[in-house]
Amino acid sequence: MEMTSKTSPKVLISGGGTGGHIYPAIAIADEIKRRLPNAEILFVGADSKMEMEKVPKAGYAIKGLPIAGFDRSNMKANFSFPFKVIKSVSLAKKIYKDFKPDLAVGTGGYASGPMLWVAGNNNVPYVLQEQNSFPGVTNKILKNKAAAICTAYEGIAQFPAEKVHYTGNPIRSEIFQNLPSKEEAIKGFNLDPNKPTVLSVGGSQGSRAMNNAWLENLDELVASGVQLIWQTGKSDFPKISKLVGDKYPTIHVTEFIYNMKDAYAAADTIVSRAGAMAISELSIIGKPTILIPLPSAAEDHQTKNAMALVNQDAAILVNDAEAKQKLVKEVIALAVNDDLKNKLSTNIKAFGKPNATKEIVDILLNLL
CATH class of the missing domain: 3.40.50.2000 (Glycogen Phosphorylase B;)
Incomplete structure (x- = not known):
């Protein structure tokens, strides 16, 4: 993978489903832009969720995947789940090819799963940001290939200790x-x-x-x-x-x-x-x-x-x-x-x- 210059990296940010996953992602994007105005940032979210509206409002491009969460309360609703995953992975591969990111960040929620999985398979270093004291399913699946994991709580047993940084959650400074x-x-x-x-x-x-x-x-x-x-x-x-x-x-x-x-x-x-x-x-x-x-x-x-x-x-x-x-x-x-x-x-x-x-x-x- 060819690296772009350090002043204008291409950064992929993926996560969403709820405000709790979206706002940290936007805070991270804003801080990257503040330091490296020439950085290119692309968000990837879930098609029907609030990130598709909130991210463009914050001034960033976003692509949606047809991924949906696994519904534990209604098993019938999960019939299409495997097809959505397969379709999301193939779309994520296309996004990867078109954008060619240097780095990726996942802020949790099922929206980040397919995109970071594809990035990791293409040797793009990625960082996970886990907001909760108990990690979500997606971050537990993605932890092994992560270059680093930033947490808001100390001592999360589900993550490999050598990768964990206890940073806290990204909050809008205003x-x-x-x-x-x-x-x-x-x-x-x-x-x-x-x-x-x-x-x-x-x-x-x-x-x-x-x-x-x-x-x-x-x-x-x-x-x-x-x-x-x-x-x-x-x-x-x-x-x-x-x-x-x-x-x-x-x-x-x-x-x-x-x-x-x-x-x-x-x-x-x-x-x-x-x-x-x-x-x-x-x-x-x-x-x-x-x-x-x-x-x-x-x-x-x-x-x-x-x-x-x-x-x-x-x-x-x-x-x-x-x-x-x-x-x-x-x-x-x-x-x-x-x-x-x-x-x-x-x-x-x-x-x-x-x-x-x-x-x-x-x-x-x-x-x-």
Whole structure:
């Protein structure tokens, strides 16, 4: 394979299926471009998934493969699975021939499987970036040929230790640099800067269990004097905004939060799902955090992510099934317990890795 010059390498980035795999990939691409403006970057994703929309929005070219995940809940749906894999591999071979990459990066999700497999078979060095504390199926298959594996958690037994670099997850730096003060940030949410404020984020789709937990206990929450910035997601937003309306002036309801920086700055406590990227952001922000893992996540990885923090007194865990009974009680108790807030805040910061993107790109470009 002929190598292009070190200043204009061709880099293939593959991964997707969920925001958790896409945003790290975009952060890595941005850092490569910042250092090597002449680098050529091509993304490869899964045809029907959100990367096909998010990646072009970020300014990069993407090619889609017809690959789909293996559906454990509906075996009949898997009839076409082998054909999709075969077709995806043959398309990946064509993409490889046309693009001739010097390097490849996989950020996980089944979308990255065929492309990195083809790259590896053609002796293209590739790096895996694993966001979770428990690796996904694709990265477990690809680990043997990887030149390096960048992880967000220490001591992942499923990977060969000599290849592992504990870098943390690549986070968009604009989220955590120069946070405004709580007083400034809270103005945008029309709330009182002197009251304890909770930010509730349920992932990009929103979380029905979290939404129901708040709905059931709204009056108790308001009576305690705790304010809420509540990201509902699209499907529950009309119902919740109607119910809350002007009746609850200390609750700010929004379908999606575009300005995460202000939301993080306004909050004294954060309630969140336990996706790997959410946890990585929260560790850098360093606010006291209550995690509600999504029970349907593949191989229950959100619970495993959350437990890595809970075991170090770095977060509080509330189970999805118990959220209605427990969430608001935990929130109110935490609001008045300064010692516990300080301990959670200090301990979660120990997981923060603000230089992750830079370190991952260092490892990648060293392969040239």
